Amino acid sequence: MSNRMPGSDGERPVIRERCGYRSPDGPVRLLTMLAVVGAILVTTAYSEPADRLVVYSGRAERLIKPVLDVFQAKTGIHIDLLSSGTTELVNRLQAEGVRTPADLFLTNDAGSLERARELGLLRPLPMREIERAVPAQFRAPDNSWVGLSGRFWIVAYNTTLVKPEEVKSILDLADPRWKDKVAIPNAGSEYLQAGVSVIKAVHGEERTRQFLQGLKTNAGTQVYGKSSQIVEAVAKGQVAVGLVNHYYIYRHLATQPQAPIAALMPDQSEGAMGAIMNVAGIGVVRHTRHLDSAKLLVEFLVSQAGQKMFADLDKEYPLHPEVKADPALPERRSFRAAMVPLARLAELREPTMALIEQVGLR
Amino acid sequence: MICAPLMYIVYLALSADSSVWSRLWNTRIPELLFNTVSLAVSVSAGTFVLGVSLAWLVVRYNFLGRQVWEWALVLPLAMPTYVLAYVYTYLLGAGGPVEQAWQIWAGPEGRVFSPHSYAGATLVMTLDTFPFVYLLTRAALLNFNLSYEEVARVCGASRLRRMLTVTLPLLRPAIVAGLSLVILYVVSDFGAVSLLRFQTFTYAVYQQITGRYDQTAAGVLSLLLVLFALIFLVIERWFRERSRFYQTTGRYRVPARKPCGPLGTGLITLYMVVVFGIAFGLPALLLIHWSVSAVAEGAVDVRFLGFMRNSVFLSGLAATCALLIGTPLAYLASRWPSRLNVLCLQAAYAGYVLPGPVGALALLVLFSHLAPFWYGTAVVLIVAYIVHFLPAGLQTMEPALQQVTPNLEEAARSLGLGPVRTFRETTLPLVQGGFVAAWVLMFLQCMKELPATLLLRPVGFDTLAVRVWLEASEEYYKLAAPSALLIVIMTLPALLLLVSKDWRAA
Numbered sequence: 094m095s096n097r098m099p100g101s102d103g104e105r106p107v108i109r110e111r112c113g114y115r116s117p118d119g120p121v122r123l124l125t126m127l128a129v130v131g132a133i134l135v136t137t138a139y140s141e142p143a144d145r146l147v148v149y150s151g152r153a154e155r156l157i158k159p160v161l162d163v164f165q166a167k168t169g170i171h172i173d174l175l176s177s178g179t180t181e182l183v184n185r186l187q188a189e190g191v192r193t194p195a196d197l198f199l200t201n202d203a204g205s206l207e208r209a210r211e212l213g214l215l216r217p218l219p220m221r222e223i224e225r226a227v228p229a230q231f232r233a234p235d236n237s238w239v240g241l242s243g244r245f246w247i248v249a250y251n252t253t254l255v256k257p258e259e260v261k262s263i264l265d266l267a268d269p270r271w272k273d274k275v276a277i278p279n280a281g282s283e284y285l286q287a288g289v290s291v292i293k294a295v296h297g298e299e300r301t302r303q304f305l306q307g308l309k310t311n312a313g314t315q316v317y318g319k320s321s322q323i324v325e326a327v328a329k330g331q332v333a334v335g336l337v338n339h340y341y342i343y344r345h346l347a348t349q350p351q352a353p354i355a356a357l358m359p360d361q362s363e364g365a366m367g368a369i370m371n372v373a374g375i376g377v378v379r380h381t382r383h384l385d386s387a388k389l390l391v392e393f394l395v396s397q398a399g400q401k402m403f404a405d406l407d408k409e410y411p412l413h414p415e416v417k418a419d420p421a422l423p424e425r426r427s428f429r430a431a432m433v434p435l436a437r438l439a440e441l442r443e444p445t446m447a448l449i450e451q452v453g454l455r
Numbered sequence: 456m457i458c459a460p461l462m463y464i465v466y467l468a469l470s471a472d473s474s475v476w477s478r479l480w481n482t483r484i485p486e487l488l489f490n491t492v493s494l495a496v497s498v499s500a501g502t503f504v505l506g507v508s509l510a511w512l513v514v515r516y517n518f519l520g521r522q523v524w525e526w527a528l529v530l531p532l533a534m535p536t537y538v539l540a541y542v543y544t545y546l547l548g549a550g551g552p553v554e555q556a557w558q559i560w561a562g563p564e565g566r567v568f569s570p571h572s573y574a575g576a577t578l579v580m581t582l583d584t585f586p587f588v589y590l591l592t593r594a595a596l597l598n599f600n601l602s603y604e605e606v607a608r609v610c611g612a613s614r615l616r617r618m619l620t621v622t623l624p625l626l627r628p629a630i631v632a633g634l635s636l637v638i639l640y641v642v643s644d645f646g647a648v649s650l651l652r653f654q655t656f657t658y659a660v661y662q663q664i665t666g667r668y669d670q671t672a673a674g675v676l677s678l679l680l681v682l683f684a685l686i687f688l689v690i691e692r693w694f695r696e697r698s699r700f701y702q703t704t705g706r707y708r709v710p711a712r713k714p715c716g717p718l719g720t721g722l723i724t725l726y727m728v729v730v731f732g733i734a735f736g737l738p739a740l741l742l743i744h745w746s747v748s749a750v751a752e753g754a755v756d757v758r759f760l761g762f763m764r765n766s767v768f769l770s771g772l773a774a775t776c777a778l779l780i781g782t783p784l785a786y787l788a789s790r791w792p793s794r795l796n797v798l799c800l801q802a803a804y805a806g807y808v809l810p811g812p813v814g815a816l817a818l819l820v821l822f823s824h825l826a827p828f829w830y831g832t833a834v835v836l837i838v839a840y841i842v843h844f845l846p847a848g849l850q851t852m853e854p855a856l857q858q859v860t861p862n863l864e865e866a867a868r869s870l871g872l873g874p875v876r877t878f879r880e881t882t883l884p885l886v887q888g889g890f891v892a893a894w895v896l897m898f899l900q901c902m903k904e905l906p907a908t909l910l911l912r913p914v915g916f917d918t919l920a921v922r923v924w925l926e927a928s929e930e931y932y933k934l935a936a937p938s939a940l941l942i943v944i945m946t947l948p949a950l951l952l953l954v955s956k957d958w959r960a961a
Contacts, residue, residue: 147914192831
């Protein structure tokens with residue numbers, strides 16, 4: 094802090110002026126310098142190569158970047174990735190409207206993709222490559238979005254604490270015997286929202302409400318922001334069971350094969366609901382200015398090579414019928430999926446959210 | 456411009472359907488209110504004990520290495536809360552080093568408390584914010600007039616009684632000011648509570664913004680948070696008005712430092728080492744260790760230069776703009792304190808009660824309606840920084856300007872200089888120190904800012920803070936470390952510069 098006294102050197106500037114001497118003022122010079130540096134940075138930050146795509150991605154960066162890097166090396170098209178929350182990105186696309194810098198929207202939840210389609214944010218893609226590669230139930234009717242890999246919302250259990258026979262259905266986790274033994278994702282999780290939507294579509298509102306209430310009590314404070322944390326908690330025995338997508342378990346086992354954790358496919362008995370399925374998918378943004386490059390990327394991702402890479406990075410099930418899943422995963426034909434069409438996840442979303450909030454999940 | 460976000464939040468919340476209100480009231484609000492208040496209370500208690508005791512030891516006792524500790528105890532301020540939080544999720548987490556050590560002692564069933572809890576959040580926030588209280592109390596103790604204590608002593612008051620009835624009450628303004636900074640920090644913190652999964656208002660607002668298509672619930676929670684902060688500020692101000700102390704004589708002696716024997720020195724050093732170690736030393740060492748192995752694994756590439764450039768660029772530009780905006784506000788209010796000018800200045804303080812996610816929410820919607828051209832560009836982010844951090848800058852700029860007597864400017868004018876040149880050549884050189892401090896302060900806070908950056912960052916514009924969060928929230932400790940370390944390193948020199956001039960570092 095400057096505490097020069099009046100009468101001492103406080104009058105210096107005036108005296109200088111009268112002598113005709115002027116030193117450059119410190120702050121003024123500092124500010125000018127900063128402005129120049131800033132201008133240089135702005136120009137370097139925004140100088141674009143001619144061919145580039147902007148991908149808004151709700152998928153974890155390390156699960157998508159390697160695939161995009163291969164695409165980039167192959168085609169020379171540079172890709173800018175904005176990784177963020179799925180719902181947040183839908184909100185962002187909507188707010189940006191025609192001015193959006195995004196060319197593609199990639200995410201882990203069909204409900205969000207369908208929602209984006211309903212909002213008119215995505216562009217139909219009449220491409221034979223897509224129709225050949227991805228079965229119709231895994232994409233929008235007009236190909237506004239295309240599923241790329243399948244994932245199942247299942248039960249992870251600690252093998253030293255739980256026997257697999259103890260859980261038959263996801264709904265069992267609401268049973269009081271699991272008090273303080275269940276880890277769940279928070280209410281903002283698209284997996285939870287989609288999962289609850291499917292349960293609600295199959296079992297009805299009342300049954301789902303009871304399930305959620307039981308789950309809330311059983312989970313207590315074990316509410317996580319990330320599925321990887323749930324798996325971690327189960328593997329360490331902090332909780333006995335957790336609700337996650339299947340690949341989190343296999344990814345954990347890939348790095349720590351000795352971890353006492355395993356996946357349990359629930360609801361497989363005769364007449365039961367089936368495992369809750371969702372897809373990760375991609376859509377081209379309606380207002381893209383790089384349609385051709387964007388189509389190239391989609392084409393690459395649905396091709397056999399792209400499918401293998403995309404699904405294996407995350408230990409998901411490829412949707413291309415001729416591409417095999419990672420050998421560590423259970424054979425896809427060995428279990429059943431719930432029969433709720435993916436596109437319905439969007440319309441089911443809002444009532445599900447209302448229910449989740451009424452129950453008071455975090 | 457600065458008030459617009461605040462007004463928008465009020466509008467959004469009031470336009471919400473009453474069913475949204477009642478639903479939130481029945482489900483989330485009681486828990487959030489309880490969590491936020493109890494965290495603020497426990498962190499205040501913790502920082503009070505740590506801050507006052509450390510300041511007392513450093514000022515009143517003489518022991519080996521005192522000067523070093525005097526500085527070292529400020530360093531935790533260089534550690535953003537989310538960095539400390541992620542280090543502690545590792546340290547205290549299940550199977551982490553602390554638990555393993557504990558199990559050697561207590562057997563394989565031994566558990567330490569989870570970092571993802573009230574206790575964990577309290578610990579992290581306390582360790583991160585106690586320097587506020589420490590710095591202010593230390594400054595007050597250094598200016599303390601010893602004669603009050605001596606009078607009490609002559610009157611036969613015991614040591615404890617002197618402490619309770621004379622010393623502490625005299626330190627009260629400083630302690631209260633420190634604690635109020637701590638509380639504002641706790642209430643508006645996003646990084647630590649989100650990594651520790653402790654539900655407070657600010658965290659809930661962020662979850663609502665990112666998890667829902669409909670933003671009215673976020674607006675409702677935001678308004679409550681703003682009101683909460685506002686009520687607190689009013690109480691704090693009232694409290695401060697009531698307890699003013701004046702030193703009537705200019706005569707005062709620097710209190711003699713009590714020399715300590717080897718035992719005393721040992722105990723004090725142990726205390727300092729423990730506090731400093733868990734708040735800064737150990738986390739910093741871990742970050743270095745992780746960074747080294749991340750570099751060895753080739754996880755650090757040229758992209759880091761880009762993240763660094765983005766951080767410096769955004770923070771530098773925001774701090775510069777804030778300085779340019781703040782100068783006329785502070786200047787006009789101190790030279791021509793008309794009602795309008797003072798009002799403008801007070802309005803600029805609105806950002807204080809707008810925690811990161813709240814301001815970001817308001818700006819997102821405002822920009823998409825009013826200036827869609829700028830939506831999704833760095834402009835929005837810079838505006839968010841300015842709104843949020845201008846108050847902190849103004850607090851440093853205002854006293855700097857007030858210390859310059861208007862006589863000097865009048866003299867310059869009477870010697871024939873115009874108003875602009877007078878300001879440039881008379882006032883500016885005199886307030887230079889204060890203004891540089893304000894710039895550095897705002898720059899630092901922008902570097903560390905997280906929630907608004909996450910919500911508003913343009914495409915391909917990740918900053919160091921964003922990288923830390925992206926990696927740490929997936930529990931990729933090693934990958935988060937280089938960015939975190941860079942933030943700490945870049946913050947350190949500025950912090951030391953600030954502390955040597957001014958305590959209001961964050």
